[in-house]
Amino acid sequence: MKFETEAIHAGEEPKLEGAGTGDVVVPIHLSSTFARREVTKPTCGYEYSRQGNPTREALETRLAALEGARWGLAFSSGMAAETTIGLSVLEPGDHVVAGDDLYGGTWRLFERVLAPHLGVSVSYVDATDPERVADALTERTKLVWLETPTNPLMRLCDIEAISSIARERGVLTAVDNTFVTPYFQRPLALGADVVVHSTSKYLNGHSDSIGGAVMLSDEELHKKLKFNQNAVGAILSPFDSYMVLRGTKTLAVRMREHEKNAMRVAEHLEGHPGVTRMYYPGLPSHPQHELATRQMFGFGGMLSFEIAGGLTEACAFLENLTLFALAESLGGVESLTELPALMTHASIPKEEREKVGVTDSLVRISVGIENGDDLIEDLDRAFASLS
Numbered sequence: 094m095k096f097e098t099e100a101i102h103a104g105e106e107p108k109l110e111g112a113g114t115g116d117v118v119v120p121i122h123l124s125s126t127f128a129r130r131e132v133t134k135p136t137c138g139y140e141y142s143r144q145g146n147p148t149r150e151a152l153e154t155r156l157a158a159l160e161g162a163r164w165g166l167a168f169s170s171g172m173a174a175e176t177t178i179g180l181s182v183l184e185p186g187d188h189v190v191a192g193d194d195l196y197g198g199t200w201r202l203f204e205r206v207l208a209p210h211l212g213v214s215v216s217y218v219d220a221t222d223p224e225r226v227a228d229a230l231t232e233r234t235k236l237v238w239l240e241t242p243t244n245p246l247m248r249l250c251d252i253e254a255i256s257s258i259a260r261e262r263g264v265l266t267a268v269d270n271t272f273v274t275p276y277f278q279r280p281l282a283l284g285a286d287v288v289v290h291s292t293s294k295y296l297n298g299h300s301d302s303i304g305g306a307v308m309l310s311d312e313e314l315h316k317k318l319k320f321n322q323n324a325v326g327a328i329l330s331p332f333d334s335y336m337v338l339r340g341t342k343t344l345a346v347r348m349r350e351h352e353k354n355a356m357r358v359a360e361h362l363e364g365h366p367g368v369t370r371m372y373y374p375g376l377p378s379h380p381q382h383e384l385a386t387r388q389m390f391g392f393g394g395m396l397s398f399e400i401a402g403g404l405t406e407a408c409a410f411l412e413n414l415t416l417f418a419l420a421e422s423l424g425g426v427e428s429l430t431e432l433p434a435l436m437t438h439a440s441i442p443k444e445e446r447e448k449v450g451v452t453d454s455l456v457r458i459s460v461g462i463e464n465g466d467d468l469i470e471d472l473d474r475a476f477a478s479l480s
């Protein structure tokens with residue numbers, strides 16, 4: 094089946110046999126526990142909702158289908174998904190190679206939690222160059238962690254090249270596919286071992302649920318993740334599972350509209366006197382535009398730019414927008430904008446983030462699916478108010 098069809102049907106086929114009720118939409122199974130006839134085995138396959146829940150399982154089937162994975166697991170947040178991967182793959186003394194442009198919360202998890210409490214070390218490298226990843230691998234490296242496109246600088250990592258380097262050395266590659274979703278990029282088909290998502294973003298798509306997901310095809314690793322997810326309790330609730338199931342049904346149409354508007358906004362901003370640098374992989378001027386056309390089926394709805402001036406101009410611009418909400422997060426139908434340096438990436442020390450290019454004048458936009466004319470008008474008005 095094609096993507097649009099899987100997005101609507103996978104995991105949600107009506108059950109007309111046996112005790113099935115023919116629901117076209119999977120019900121929200123709120124029961125926290127499940128009765129059984131015999132002490133030694135669960136009669137209907139479920140024991141307790143932390144361990145397994147029918148609504149969550151429907152979502153997990155859907156998510157696996159969309160990423161071309163054998164298994165999906167739905168977590169209480171993107172960070173819960175990342176934490177569970179860390180706990181399942183890493184042991185004290187292990188080493189991680191991570192891209193140097195990452196969501197601030199991921200950096201915080203590595204530096205403030207996994208490094209001090211699990212005793213692992215993390216090297217951050219410019220993963221736009223696969224050779225730098227190769228050079229950073231050591232005998233103790235267990236995991237390569239990539240975001241592509243990166244948050245917030247929209248840089249790309251060559252998933253195929255990096256996964257193949259890592260695999261040769263017996264190292265797992267995990268790709269955070271939150272920014273473009275499986276509609277535009279399928280990391281597992283390019284050789285990655287694990288895909289991670291914040292479903293709080295495009296997969297749910299309506300800025301009204303926090304969740305995370307992991308998709309993978311390795312049986313051993315799936316077992317470990319499932320065990321650890323249950324052990325630490327990092328599960329998505331039945332209600333949120335339903336929300337993400339509902340959201341994924343329109344993922345394809347939403348992503349097409351996000352991209353159409355993002356391209357329009359990117360082209361408009363690229364020539365704007367108030368903008369000194371644009372970051373959108375769909376623009377031919379993006380240094381990795383060729384990789385973008387090869388690795389992705391589209392360019393997504395996220396973009397960043399450097400505003401002329403500095404922090405003062407950036408803050409004034411953001412505060413003068415009326416249609417774009419000034420808010421963290423991304424991937425909802427409504428346009429959002431933010432200042433990574435002081436918002437989503439504030440947990441990274443200033444010197445670290447500036448080394449990578451996350452400056453005080455970097456503005457990030459999650460382009461929504463409103464009418465493009467209205468978006469351009471709002472941006473132009475906010476620029477005009479600066480002069």
Ligand code: P1T
Pocket residue numbers: 170171172173196198199240244269271272290291292293303304305421422423437
């Ligand atoms: O917020 P949560 O669902 O826990 O997901 C964390 C996360 C993981 N990976 C990426 C690439 C992300 O962007 C995020 C969350 N990011 C934001 C809230 C943000 O505004 O960038």
